[in-house]
Structures are given as C-alpha cells and as structure tokens.
Amino acid sequence: MRPTTLPASLDGLRLRAELSAATRDGWDKPANRQLAMTRLKRYLEKGRALARTRLTGPEGGLEAARTWSGVMNAALRALFDSITSDYTDDPLDGLALCALGGYGAGELAPQSDIDLVFLTSDTPPDFAQAIIEQTQYAIWDSGLQIGGGAVRTLDEAIALAQDDLSERTALLDLRSVSGDIRLVRQMHTRFDEDIRIKNDAEFAAAKLAERDERVDRQGDSRYAVEPNIKDGKGALRDLQTLRWLAQILYGDDALERWVVAGLFSIDDVKRYLSAADFFWTVRFHLHALAGRKDDRLTFDLQPEIARHMGFEDTDDQLGVEAFMRSYFLKAIDVGALTRLVCAKLEAEELKDPPGGRFLPADGSASETELAERGFTLHAGRLDFADPQAPETDPVMMLRLFEKAAARHLDLHPDAVAAISRGLRQIDDRFRTDPRAARSFFAVLMDADDPRIILRAMTEAGLLGAYIPEFGDIVARTQFNMYHRFTVDEHTLNALGLLRLLEQGKLNADHPLASKLAPEILHRRALHLAVLLHDTGKGKGDQCVEGGENARQVCPRLGLDDHETDLVAWLIENHLEMSDVAQRRDLSDPRTVLDFAQKVGTMDRLNLLTILTVVDIRAVGPGVWNGWKAQLLRDLYQATAAVLRGGERRDEAEARARLEERAALARNHFQEALSRIDPEFTQIWTEVLDHSYWLAFGEDDRFRHAAFARAAFERGQATSVGVRTDKRRSATEVMVLTPDRHGLFADIAGALSKQGANVVGAQVTTTSDGRAFDVFYVQEQGGRPFGWSDSYIQDRLRDSVQDAAEHGLPEEDALAALKPLRRREAAFTVTPSVTLDLEASDTALVIEATGRDRPGLLHALAKTLSDIGLSLEAARIDGYGERAVDTFYVTEKGGKPSGDARLVGIKVQLMNVLSDAEDAVAMHRAKQGLVATPASAGR
Known part of the structure; x- marks a missing residue:
C-alpha cells in the first residue's frame, strides 16, 4: 500500500485524544459513548469530503480510494487505542486489529464494508474479548459496515485459509491497523511458509476458476450497457485478481516487481493503473450518488457520473455515451491484461493450457506447417516465428488471425504485443492489399465462430485499424433501454448468428431465415453488410451514413461496383423490413406494394430478411420473440407473392397478385367449412373484406371462424375469446361485438388495466356493422400474457367483455397508470407525430412516438375517437423506453383532409405525448436526476 498523508485536521493522534477525553471515565457509559461517536462521525465525514477532493475529471479514483483508506486507518486506530487504554497503559500483547481484502490493500470505496479480523495469540489477555466487543459496537454505532470482524488465532486463520479460497485471498492483503504488530508479522511468515509457497499453482488455478464463475453470474459479455463496476467482466474485480495472482506468485504487489518478473511490460502497468484509476473514480461517484453500497452502473446514474467526470455533450455524441465508451475501452484493456497473465501462467505450468477461453483447442496444428508460414506455437498458443x-x-497480422481461426488456436500474448507495435504500419496501401483482403475474408466468412476471432481482432486494435469505419463504433454505446450491448459487440453477435443460420443450428428459432441462408447468392455482400450495418451510428442518419461507409470500404476490399452497390443498399435499408413489419398494416395492399417496390427482387428480399433477423436478434435477450418472427414471415410471404416470377413490372399486376392471394384464401376457406356449416360459412365470408384474408394465415382463419360460429350459435351480441398463441409468443384476444365509436380505445384500456402489454392489433369491421378485433398481448418479459395461469387470462377476458359491452370508466383508465421506475425516468424521450397520406390507399397513417408507459395506447386511441376519427388498424412497436404506435384512421369513410384538420389531429396527439413527458420531468426533478435525451437511433 502506498502511504497517504492526511492533513493536520485529520490527524489520527488528535482524534484519539478527542475520543479519550470524551470517555475519560469509561466507554461503557452511554453519554460518553454518544459523545465519542459524534466526534468519530464528524472525523469520518471530513475524511469522505477530503477523499472526494482527490477526484478530478476522469482521474483521481485511486488517490481517493487510498485517501479514504488512510482516513479509515487513522479512525480505527484511534478508536481501538482509545478503548484499549481503558484496560492497560502497556503495549498491547496477544491482540491485533487487522485490515483484510481491498481495505487491507489500501483501497476503499465510500460505502464499502470494512473488512477486519481480530488476531489473538493462543493466550490472549483477559480483557481482549471486552476490547473486541466494544470496538465492534463502536464501529457499528458510527454507521460503518464491518465485513467479517471475526476473532481468530494464527492457527485458526491458517487452517481456514488452507480450506477456503476466499479466506486465503483475504489473508494476502492482511495489514496491521493497531495492536500487537508481532502477531501480524508471525501471520505473514506462516502464510508464506504454509500456504503461498506450497500452493501457488493451486491458488492460481482456483482464482481463475472463481473468476469464470463470477463472470458467468454477471453475464459473460464485458460490453453489457449497465455493467457492474466491481464484479463485471473487465472491471475492478478482474484487476484485483491480477494483483492477487502476482502476489501469490511473486510475493510482492509492487508494480516494479511485476515488470522485473516479466509478468507485465511498462506499457501494461500503465494500462493497469489507468483502468484502476478510472474504475475507482466511477465507483466513488457511484457510491456517493446512490448513498449506499451499489456497484451497478445503471442508466439513471450514468448521466450524473458522466457530468461529474467532465464528459460533455457534443454534436456527435452525448456526454454519457462518451463516458460509457471510455468505460468499455478500459474494460478491453483489462481483458487484454487478463489474457496476458493467463498465458504467462501457462508458460510456467501454473495453469492448464487454453481450452475454451478463446477458441476450442485443436490438436491437429502442425508445427512444421505453421513454421513454413511464419508462425510457431508457444505453450499451445500461436505466435509469430519472427517477432518483427x-x-x-x-499482412502477417491478418494471417495470424486467419491461421488461429482455421486451427482453433489461441494467441500468445507476445503475438498480441507484436501486433500492437505493428499497427503503425497499417496505411491505405495495406488496406487495399489483396493479400490482406483474402485473409480478412477467410476469417469473416469461414471461421466456425467469427464472433470470437473478430472480437480478438478488435481488442488487439487490428480490425479497427484495417477498417477505420468499424473502428469508429468500437466500444460506442447508445443511451437508451433498447440496446443491451455496445455497437461493435452487437455487430459481432449478429455475425455469429449469421454463421449459426448458415450451419443450420437455428432451424427451430428461425425456420425462414435458416431455409434462405444456404440459398444466398451474394454471401460475401451479406457478411459485409452485417459487419458494416451500424457503422453510420453517431454521424446523422445511420442508414445513409452507413451506406456511404460501405461505398468507401468495399472497393478497398476488392468488390466491384455491382457488389458494392448491393452492400450499400442493404445497409441503407437494413431497418426497412422491421419497420414495415412492425409499424404497418400488412393487410393493406399499399404496404406490401410499396415494400416490394423498394426491394425490387427476390434476391434482395432474401438478403434483407436474413440481415433483419440477425440484427434484431443480436440486440439482446428478450428483444426477439415469436410475435416479431411471425410479422416478418407474413411480410416476406406477401412480398414474395408480389415479386414472384422476377422483378415487379407494374402496380396493377402486383395488386392483382395480392387480390388473387386473398381470393384463394377465401375460396379455400369456403370449400373446407361449407361441408360443416354452409349457412355460417356463407355469412362469414361475405361480411369480411379482402384485408382480413390477407392479414391472417389459414390456421388463424379457421380458429376465428370457430370462435365466431360459437358466438352466433349462442346468440351473443358480444363475445371475447382468449388463448395462448405459442407461435407468436403472445396471448390472442378476439373480440366480436357491435361496432361503435371508441370501442378500440375501451378495449385497449381494459387490457392495460390488467397489466397486458399490447404488441399488435388487427381491426376488422364487417359489412353488417360488427367489429372483429384481434389483439396480441404479452407480459413485460415478452412471454404470452397469463401463459402460466389460466385465471389471469379469465380475468382479462371478463375485463375486455365488460369494456366492449359497457365502455371503460375513466377511473379504470387512470388505474392503468403506474409510476415510472427510476431507471426509466432517467431518459428524456422527445415526442413526435407524423401523418402520412400516401402510405395507405384508404386511410391516413399516423405514427406517434413517445415514452412507453401503461395506458399510452388507450390514451392515444381515445383521443382519436374523441376527435371523430375511426380506427381501421393499429400497430404497436417499442424500443426500450420509446414506443412507436401506428394508427390507420378514416373519417366518414375516407381519409381526413385539409391542412387545418391535419394540424389539429397532430396537436391533439402531441398533447397526449407531451403531458406524459412533462409528468416524467417533474418526477425526475423530485428524484434529482439529470435530464438526458435517449438515443433514438437503432
């Protein structure tokens, strides 16, 4: 531990004198104890304030941690000595107060536990137990939390350390605070002799296994956007693990010794200290803001910490996003240092060779063949035969990764260090070298798992140097609740999913994409489109900017104009299919016609489908679900019907194909059901228009007919059916009832009141004046609503039935509103409303974007009803904290028209969205949250 000098106002001897004066006639008297605690608390508060002054911008965290540790040393020493003085004036024998863990190492966070142990001799003084109890009570009374506080003899401590890894680790940093220093020295000697020297290999292996378990608990990716600053992958605990390994192997945690021992280079030490300093700075601010021991860097705290650390908004990036990018770049450095230490341990046979940490080991690697190509194996890891x-x-740098991918070999840290030195050689000539392109495409298109090898290239700095456009998104984050990983990690995950599709390993989850993947004609273009699809983020319109990047990158990599145009088109339109599928009425011929016009060919449709699937799936857990999968399949099939036989020639022909598709569906339905109930079949087919037959599949149509037929037979004017639709991963709610104004809004409100999240709705008005509305609802986690409890679905059905028959009382609509959680309130969502008169032949299409909240769909739909508009269809889409609700509306059977009318519609909806955001702003002010706009881009 580096000594910390405290100012005179925080002198420990002065505090001891104050405590002794307060308790001159004994610590056991309440009044004395209260006075002593007041002085101790005042001292600690001054110490916290002093530690905070060490923080300057993104630095100072290590100094702050050491300062607070120094303050704690002085406080506990003064407390212990003052209590001891009640029992003896002689030097204390047989009892020592010791620091452990991070505190023992001299680094302490403001709200962390104080790890202590009381060491005793085999025959401690008679008053030892009294001193220990009074010290423990005083520490608790002062508001500090003790981690441990156990009482142990030397033999007991050693025995526990031999059997328990955490105890052994804690003793590594054992340090005397006060008391019998000889006991502490004896402990150090016995630890070295009985444990450290004898068990170094076992300890190293155990610590690395412990780390792997911890990472599994936290989540394997170091790029999750709400990381744990202490236990997350690449965070403080990983740095501590490196220090512990160095201590157990070399017996000294001084960084100079690490360099002399060959564990780290000077540059490695600089990276270690820089990461530690940054993480400790973040942790200090995090504890101060949370007011408790909380090490998760949540969305609500990120903006405030970014501001404290000097990260400001710019035209290109929010300050909070710049802050988080710095965080992830430090995490990359820690990951590189961890791999380096693992390799050193393997070389000294203190750890098993690689077998899954980087790539699965492949024993087929021929050293002769490797040597012929300029490589060699060191302790099972791939290295350059010539370090220069x-x-x-x-080009040898790319060939190294090509060979590692082909042979399933991990990289030796010396090779990574050589790449670091070689990065300065990467220039435009290198980027246009055909040899480099061949090696790069061998990795991109042939690696069994490109995520692993491309991530290693990224962390080595090579991928970003070779393709600077990709380098711009390395460690970049987007401040919203939709994206779960950094932009580059999302991209690499998408490439990994693409490979799994090609290998046929995702047939159950993605049957359509899995069927299309082997048939793709332009495989290289697809892989490049996935790699580059998000490189435009942070530069304006991400699709346009990403397309421009592709037009720069592809020619450098040797693609001709046609293939370059295809890659650029895919990137420019990579959000189009998901937007149309989730935000537009797929039963409206205009939707399909316009999308088919944009796509143009079946080849492009197939490519765009696969790109869309891997892009959505790679966002993070829970984002992809059966509902989105079914929408994409529906859009694909409808578009393929238009494009059948080649490029679409004209709209009349394409529209005829859609009408033919609807007619075939209607005729097949009639043929199948006429034999069962010809009268009902005739009525049901006559009252439903073309849009219904285009909107639903065959299974849906037969199920809907059975539901309607049962209602007719019972003579029910209003009937509601609820069932779990496993294919869509949603609960289907069918409502057949006389149509009336405001019906959709009332049903939406009833669903919201029960806690159901509406993900889609299809509105059908029959020619005889009834409404047949189908809603799809989920729980917050993305599962079908009430999937595990039929009672919940029964209650939902009753609520919808009552709302359809009698309307929704205002108090029920208000009951659906719930206060936002602190994380959600951290974002400022800018409301917007767009009106499109061209997106549908028969209706005005309204897209309303605002904060996602319970009751939003009801509020918007009710507003539309109140201003005299009829709802023909609705689509509900969401991106974390942001909802995008799309409505198809008519007025008196046609599209609303007139500038004044359209402006009025927009104003009314904006009022609904803005009122919600104003309420959040008030909540945010009460909570003391920094107002930060969410990133809207996907």
Missing part, C-alpha cells in the same frame, strides 16, 4: 514480422510484412 508485423512490422516487416503487416
């Missing part, structure tokens, strides 16, 4: 190779022939 990256500088004399930079």
